[in-house]
Amino acid sequence: MTTSKTCKQCGEALALARLEAMRGEEAGVALSIEGMPAYACAKGHKRFLTADFPMRLIDSLVKAESPDLPVAQKKGLLKKRYLCPGCSGELPNEAGTHATVERALALKDSAPFSATLSVPLYHCGGCGVAAMRPGEEVTNALMKAAAQAFQTAGIPPG
Ligand SMILES: [Zn+2]
Ligand SMILES: [Zn+2]
Numbered sequence: 001m002t003t004s005k006t007c008k009q010c011g012e013a014l015a016l017a018r019l020e021a022m023r024g025e026e027a028g029v030a031l032s033i034e035g036m037p038a039y040a041c042a043k044g045h046k047r048f049l050t051a052d053f054p055m056r057l058i059d060s061l062v063k064a065e066s067p068d069l070p071v072a073q074k075k076g077l078l079k080k081r082y083l084c085p086g087c088s089g090e091l092p093n094e095a096g097t098h099a100t101v102e103r104a105l106a107l108k109d110s111a112p113f114s115a116t117l118s119v120p121l122y123h124c125g126g127c128g129v130a131a132m133r134p135g136e137e138v139t140n141a142l143m144k145a146a147a148q149a150f151q152t153a154g155i156p157p158g
Contacts, residue, residue, distance in 0.1 A: 007041035014039035014047060018111070019155075024148030027133075028095050028120035029141035031061070031149055035113040038155060046155045049110055054157070056107045058146055061117055062139050064103045065132075072122060072131040082122060086129035095120030097130060117142065 005014040017040035023032040036057075039047040048054060072082040072091055082091040098118045106112040119138055121130040132138060150157065 005039060005047075007039075007043070007045050008047070009045045010041060010043050012041040012043060012045075014041050017046070018113070019046065019153050022149040022153040024145035024150075024152065026144035026148065027137070027141040028098075029138055029145050030098075030118040031115065031142060031145040033057075033113065033115045033149055035111075036153075037110045037113060044154070046153065048155060050108055053107060053110075054146065054150065057105065057115070058139075058143055060105055060107065061103065061115060061142060061146075062135075064101050064117060065119060065135065065138055065142075069099060069119075069121070070129050070131040071135065072133055074134050074137075082131075082133065084124035084127060084129050085131055086124060087127040089124050089126035091122040091124055091131060094122075096123035097121050099132065 007014055017038055018035045019038050021032060021034045037049060070085045073085060075081045075083055084091055098120055100118045102116045104112050104114050119132050121132055123130045
């Protein structure tokens with residue numbers, strides 16, 4: 001199906017397409033997206049369905065970040081430390097496991113597609129709680145991971 005839109009890069013007509021699987025990772029937060037709908041021209045240039053598509057995608061993923069997971073407390077400005085929400089012991093710098101959330105998404109009446117988000121968990125040696133980093137850090141990393149994924153798929157931002 002072609003549309004009335006034309007490619008900004010070459011002027012060819014844009015058609016609706018499904019993108020191949022793409023992946024990005026930042027600070028242990030990994031995002032993979034399969035079959036994301038987008039526009040593509042005959043020369044393979046790609047474009048988001050709408051300018052706000054990436055923001056909507058990230059928004060709905062942020063909501064999918066496991067809300068029940070314990071969250072580490074951050075201490076220190078120059079040298080960051082993360083404390084266990086259970087016993088206030090210091091958490092290790094290396095993630096022990098990952099929590100994985102898979103979501104089926106449909107944004108702006110787009111065809112549904114799936115995204116898998118993997119969030120690192122840090123295990124307390126004292127009490128055994130597995131906590132994720134504070135939400136805004138996970139969200140920041142997620143935004144960078146998404147930008148990387150879009151870059152590997154060849155979609156220019158915006
Ligand atoms: Zn083009
Ligand atoms: Zn603990």
